Amino acid sequence: MASIGLKVIRGVFGAAEFVAPRLGGRAAFELFCRTPNPKVLTAGEKKAVERAVDFMAEARHHRIKVGSNCVAVHEFRPGQGRPFAGTVLVIHGWRSRTEYMRALIEGCRDAGFRVVSLDLPGHGASSGRRLNMASGVAAARAAGEWFGPFAAVIGHSFGGAVAANAVAGAVDGIAPLDTGRLVMIAAPNALSEVFEGFRRFVNLGTRSALALDDRIRRLAGHGLAHFTGAKQLARLSTPTLVVHAPDDAEVPAEDARNLAGAGDHVRLVWAEGLGHRRILSDPGVVQQVVGFVATTDETAPLH
Numbered sequence: 503m504a505s506i507g508l509k510v511i512r513g514v515f516g517a518a519e520f521v522a523p524r525l526g527g528r529a530a531f532e533l534f535c536r537t538p539n540p541k542v543l544t545a546g547e548k549k550a551v552e553r554a555v556d557f558m559a560e561a562r563h564h565r566i567k568v569g570s571n572c573v574a575v576h577e578f579r580p581g582q583g584r585p586f587a588g589t590v591l592v593i594h595g596w597r598s599r600t601e602y603m604r605a606l607i608e609g610c611r612d613a614g615f616r617v618v619s620l621d622l623p624g625h626g627a628s629s630g631r632r633l634n635m636a637s638g639v640a641a642a643r644a645a646g647e648w649f650g651p652f653a654a655v656i657g658h659s660f661g662g663a664v665a666a667n668a669v670a671g672a673v674d675g676i677a678p679l680d681t682g683r684l685v686m687i688a689a690p691n692a693l694s695e696v697f698e699g700f701r702r703f704v705n706l707g708t709r710s711a712l713a714l715d716d717r718i719r720r721l722a723g724h725g726l727a728h729f730t731g732a733k734q735l736a737r738l739s740t741p742t743l744v745v746h747a748p749d750d751a752e753v754p755a756e757d758a759r760n761l762a763g764a765g766d767h768v769r770l771v772w773a774e775g776l777g778h779r780r781i782l783s784d785p786g787v788v789q790q791v792v793g794f795v796a797t798t799d800e801t802a803p804l805h
Contacts, residue, residue: 674723
């Protein structure tokens with residue numbers, strides 16, 4: 503049963519479709535971009551953050567000004583005694599933060615990489631309460647200017663979409679992010695499909711949706727349809743690894759198939775039974791990702 507708050511929101515957007523669709527579209531965009539309060543954690547999230555206190559203490563912490571936000575960047579040096587292999591950028595997903603990317607970060611460090619992990623706007627130690635594709639790409643690009651070029655960029659969920667669009671230079675006015683390799687874990691393919699689910703959820707009408715798309719076009723230089731991962735990857739020659747669980751309940755497996763269809767430079771690995779979040783801490787997935795990142799021969803098979 504829908505909550506009273508949701509019923510009110512659906513009623514307001516339903517009425518806006520007839521009396522003020524442009525206002526409804528702008529309001530819907532602001533609602534969609536609103537991030538959860540990073541200081542209000544579930545019991546599980548709180549435990550994960552507490553378990554990572556010593557891990558986070560090992561990092562050098564930086565703050566970069568990106569637009570109206572101060573974005574937190576956590577720099578982890580390679581493991582002791584390891585020859586330096588390059589720098590990797592890690593980007594978490596929606597309602598996530600650097601602490602949840604620990605297994606991947608540690609795997610890359612053990613392989614000799616310096617890891618730069620970004621807290622997206624409105625998440626973790628970064629400021630703000632809003633995140634969209636343009637602000638995410640801007641944050642990734644700013645990290646690149648300070649710490650790049652990167653041997654690889656690794657993104658989970660929405661962070662994977664941000665990574666692909668950043669590397670492709672999909673947002674007008676923001677130069678492409680320089681990287682040798684790209685890894686997308688449990689990442690959505692089309693931003694338009696993400697918004698379509700949100701549209702149905704809040705009862706956003708057709709005219710209001712067009713106004714929302716216009717707002718995105720003004721902000722990023724393109725409408726929703728432009729931000730499709732498979733289209734962006736098809737324009738690139740960057741070796742790309744897509745990792746996805748067939749049972750992912752948040753991002754359909756079909757998204758991974760669409761991404762993998764972008765060209766021969768994209769490889770797809772299925773992570774059976776790991777869902778949307780457990781996939782991040784699975785040792786086998788970490789091994790696959792680190793092996794791909796560390797491989798210099800593009801034709802070398804995955805193990």
